[in-house]
Amino acid sequence: MEDPGVQLRGWWERTRPVSRLHARALARRWAELPESARTPAQLVGRHALGCEGTHGVFPKCNLTCSPCYHSHDANKVRVDGAHTVAEVDAQMTYLEETRGPHGHAQLIGGEVSLLDPDAHAETLLAMRRHGREPMSMTHGDFDDGYLASVVLGPDGRPRLPRVSFAGHFDSLMRGRRGVPRPRGEADLAPYRRQFVAMFRRLRSEHGVPSYLAHNMTVTPRNLPEVAEAVRTTVPMGFDMLSFQPAAFVGDERRWRE
Ligand code: SF4
Numbered sequence: 001m002e003d004p005g006v007q008l009r010g011w012w013e014r015t016r017p018v019s020r021l022h023a024r025a026l027a028r029r030w031a032e033l034p035e036s037a038r039t040p041a042q043l044v045g046r047h048a049l050g051c052e053g054t055h056g057v058f059p060k061c062n063l064t065c066s067p068c069y070h071s072h073d074a075n076k077v078r079v080d081g082a083h084t085v086a087e088v089d090a091q092m093t094y095l096e097e098t099r100g101p102h103g104h105a106q107l108i109g110g111e112v113s114l115l116d117p118d119a120h121a122e123t124l125l126a127m128r129r130h131g132r133e134p135m136s137m138t139h140g141d142f143d144d145g146y147l148a149s150v151v152l153g154p155d156g157r158p159r160l161p162r163v164s165f166a167g168h169f170d171s172l173m174r175g176r177r178g179v180p181r182p183r184g185e186a187d188l189a190p191y192r193r194q195f196v197a198m199f200r201r202l203r204s205e206h207g208v209p210s211y212l213a214h215n216m217t218v219t220p221r222n223l224p225e226v227a228e229a230v231r232t233t234v235p236m237g238f239d240m241l242s243f244q245p246a247a248f249v250g251d252e253r254r255w256r257e
Contacts, residue, residue: 025049025100052095052103052132057087058110063139063175067217069250070110079110081119088123092130105132106166113142117149121159124150135164135213140195141176147198151208158208166213167195167238170229171222185216185225189232196237214238219246219257 013019018026030038030045037044044050059074068074088107095103105127112120120136127134153159169192171182179187192214199210214233218226226243233241248255 022100052105053108058084061111065173066254066256068254081116085122089126096130101131106135108137112136112138120150137166140167162209164211168215170216185229212238214241
């Protein structure tokens with residue numbers, strides 16, 4: 001049995017409005033912000049640390065979008081499961097030490113559905129062990145079978161309490177099954193719907209809830225379609241929509257505009 005003094009200190013720490021570790025991490029985050037970002041409305045460094053993400057661990061994808069943030073070396077380096085679990089674990093150790101005991105972290109830097117399902121699940125569990133609420137970033141071009149094999153263990157029971165996925169859907173993407181060259185955002189609507197439906201089935205068949213984000217890269221080419229994409233996508237059941245203005249990073253051969 002744990003020492004009563006240790007138990008009491010743990011209880012005292014957990015019932016503080018803000019844990020001391022979190023308070024220290026917030027103070028460091030605030031100190032790192034540029035002066036211009038320390039506005040009265042700034043939440044980062046006061047109430048939140050901002051989101052986290054894995055970096056450069058499994059740079060592999062089977063789509064060929066323009067733009068894409070992967071480097072020239074994507075698809076040429078080692079991305080096997082054991083490597084992914086170990087390197088993500090190391091990155092989460094660093095984040096836990098530098099940013100405190102809790103956070104929201106994206107599993108990003110490659111297409112998660114190309115990870116072996118067991119490795120994907122183990123990676124998410126490793127992130128949870130470091131106090132992170134993980135979100136898998138994906139192009140969403142996978143099926144119920146893959147999702148079930150990530151979420152369910154070999155005994156057929158859920159090994160993850162819940163899942164968060166960010167589905168990337170926009171007309172700048174190339175190579176999706178069924179719509180390899182979308183003519184516009186409207187062409188993606190059935191695929192957005194299928195993605196949400198897959199997670200609804202996961203909940204009804206296996207009782208595992210999910211949080212779904214919809215991500216869309218925006219360039220001058222699809223900017224005029226953003227309003228319509230919002231109008232049609234909101235009712236589909238995503239929990240949030242986010243829009244990322246394209247940034248000039250990654251493989252410059254993938255830039256067309
Ligand atoms: S943008 Fe995403 S889905 Fe498209 S090629 Fe790059 S990593 Fe793959």
